[in-house]
Amino acid sequence: MITTADVKIPASPLERVIGQEEAVSISRICAKQKRHLLLVGVPGTGKSMIALALASILPKATQEISVMHNFERPERPIIEVRTCADALKEKHDPAALGKPINPEDLPVHVSERLGFRCRSCARLSRPSLNICPGCGSDKYKLDSSPFDDLLLNIDNHKLERRVQTTRLADGKEKAVAYELTPNEKVRMISHEELKKLRKMEEKKPRKVILPSERNQFVQATGANEAELLGDVKHDPYGEHSQIGSPPYQRVVPGAVHEAHEGVLFIDEITTLGSLQRYLLTAMQEKKFSITGKNASSTGAIVRVDDVPCEFILVCASNINDLRQMLPALRSRIDGNGYEVLMNSHMPDTPANREKLVQFMAQEIAKDSRIPHADVEAVESILNEARKMARDVDNAKNSLTLRLRKLAGLLKLAGDMAVVADSDVITKEFVAKALKRARSAEEQLDERYDNWWQRESTDFGARKRQPAGAASSASEFR
Numbered sequence: 001m002i003t004t005a006d007v008k009i010p011a012s013p014l015e016r017v018i019g020q021e022e023a024v025s026i027s028r029i030c031a032k033q034k035r036h037l038l039l040v041g042v043p044g045t046g047k048s049m050i051a052l053a054l055a056s057i058l059p060k061a062t063q064e065i066s067v068m069h070n071f072e073r074p075e076r077p078i079i080e081v082r083t084c085a086d087a088l089k090e091k092h093d094p095a096a097l098g099k100p101i102n103p104e105d106l107p108v109h110v111s112e113r114l115g116f117r118c119r120s121c122a123r124l125s126r127p128s129l130n131i132c133p134g135c136g137s138d139k140y141k142l143d144s145s146p147f148d149d150l151l152l153n154i155d156n157h158k159l160e161r162r163v164q165t166t167r168l169a170d171g172k173e174k175a176v177a178y179e180l181t182p183n184e185k186v187r188m189i190s191h192e193e194l195k196k197l198r199k200m201e202e203k204k205p206r207k208v209i210l211p212s213e214r215n216q217f218v219q220a221t222g223a224n225e226a227e228l229l230g231d232v233k234h235d236p237y238g239e240h241s242q243i244g245s246p247p248y249q250r251v252v253p254g255a256v257h258e259a260h261e262g263v264l265f266i267d268e269i270t271t272l273g274s275l276q277r278y279l280l281t282a283m284q285e286k287k288f289s290i291t292g293k294n295a296s297s298t299g300a301i302v303r304v305d306d307v308p309c310e311f312i313l314v315c316a317s318n319i320n321d322l323r324q325m326l327p328a329l330r331s332r333i334d335g336n337g338y339e340v341l342m343n344s345h346m347p348d349t350p351a352n353r354e355k356l357v358q359f360m361a362q363e364i365a366k367d368s369r370i371p372h373a374d375v376e377a378v379e380s381i382l383n384e385a386r387k388m389a390r391d392v393d394n395a396k397n398s399l400t401l402r403l404r405k406l407a408g409l410l411k412l413a414g415d416m417a418v419v420a421d422s423d424v425i426t427k428e429f430v431a432k433a434l435k436r437a438r439s440a441e442e443q444l445d446e447r448y449d450n451w452w453q454r455e456s457t458d459f460g461a462r463k464r465q466p467a468g469a470a471s472s473a474s475e476f477r
């Protein structure tokens with residue numbers, strides 16, 4: 001039997017994007033020439049996917065950035081940029097200490113604090129994913145005590161890199177530390193090694209804010225000022241020389257800094273509001289000072305100048321919001337980059353149908369919990385793609401490129417197949433899924449098809465909309 005399992009999936013993330021040839025070829029130019037990119041279009045057409053793919057083809061980062069203690073003026077820590085090669089050569093390589101440990105073997109509280117374990121559903125995932133792939137909740141969010149911040153030294157929403165605790169070894173309780181390495185592995189550092197490590201750190205009081213090994217895709221959608229531009233944390237003990245922590249240790253980079261030599265992706269760019277202004281400055285200057293953002297905090301007097309932030313800005317917007325984009329920012333992208341309008345549908349040709357089949361195979365492989373689809377199931381999904389192009393975009397002889405929606409349908413059909421113990425998705429499951437996939441509005445229409453009856457129920461408040469308007473309105477959220 002031929003199924004989507006027989007379809008070849010390209011290895012390169014950019015080649016997995018279908019129907020957006022212009023956006024893809026321009027992304028290649030942006031990666032090569034370090035240009036900015038504005039993607040405009042309806043949801044679910046691949047804007048985020050393209051931004052991620054663009055980051056994946058960038059050359060590896062070459063710089064490591066640290067803040068150093070300033071002995072004369074502690075409130076003005078100094079920035080140091082080293083090449084990754086030099087950073088590696090530094091004599092005492094603290095990273096050589098300790099032994100690697102599997103995240104599954106971590107104590108529960110350590111796993112949570114390092115960002116592996118979800119506080120809501122206990123599922124383990126990479127610390128850099130702040131939304132749990134299991135239950136969709138914010139992994140680091142604490143809803144226990146308002147003092148956790150202070151007590152646990154948790155930089156709200158950011159994960160800790162090193163957690164110290166004790167461990168029973170040979171019947172004796174010993175101090176150990178678990179440290180998250182930049183590539184999201186964990187090493188266990190013994191008491192003795194910890195002492196050594198502290199000495200090394202004391203000798204050269206620095207904090208690496210941008211390690212050599214890092215993710216070159218940084219997402220700043222909906223970021224607040226501190227998240228976008230960096231911050232200096234409050235120290236509850238002020239400048240107390242023994243128990244207080246020196247300013248350089250409290251410097252936290254913003255998304256603009258973390259995206260240095262990488263991609264800064266901002267979805268729904270207009271939600272940044274007035275912060276767009278700072279983004280523009282960061283793009284022009286290619287550096288941006290980090291200051292404490294809370295005026296009443298001890299961090300407010302600290303400032304680190306000239307923190308590099310040379311990134312490729314990729315931002316996305318829908319057509320309607322474009323007017324709220326800061327004109328200067330938009331012209332900056334225009335003058336040093338590209339604007340691309342995403343396609344919402346493509347002509348119904350054999351070549352394009354083949355691309356949609358590739359898309360289905362990709363989605364099934366990516367989901368990993370659903371079986372492959374047979375030829376008839378593929379046909380009925382293609383039919384649905386035609387219907388969507390016609391109904392939503394008024395495009396004849398076309399296939400939709402609102403692929404998030406189509407992927408949803410495929411996954412639903414896959415779930416139906418799993419529930420029915422079938423090892424392949426057939427057209428029957430697609431038909432079932434189509435029934436299930438109706439929006440709440442459509443279900444409402446079916447349940448209360450009599451207008452008067454509906455107006456006199458709980459749902460009466462809902463405004464009547466002309467036919468078709470309900471589904472396209474939800475398209476644009």
Ligand SMILES: Nc1ncnc2c1ncn2[C@@H]1O[C@H](COP(=O)(O)OP(=O)(O)O)[C@@H](O)[C@H]1O
Pocket residue numbers: 016017018019020042043044045046047048049050316359363401402403404407
């Ligand atoms: N052009 C495309 N080619 C292949 N898959 C796509 C495409 N557009 C969307 N998808 C699928 O839908 C998902 C959501 O798309 P996304 O990139 O988040 O859309 P947008 O950012 O435009 O709202 C993607 O992760 C991918 O699985």
Ligand SMILES: [Mg+2]
Pocket residue numbers: 044047048049267
């Ligand atoms: Mg998106």
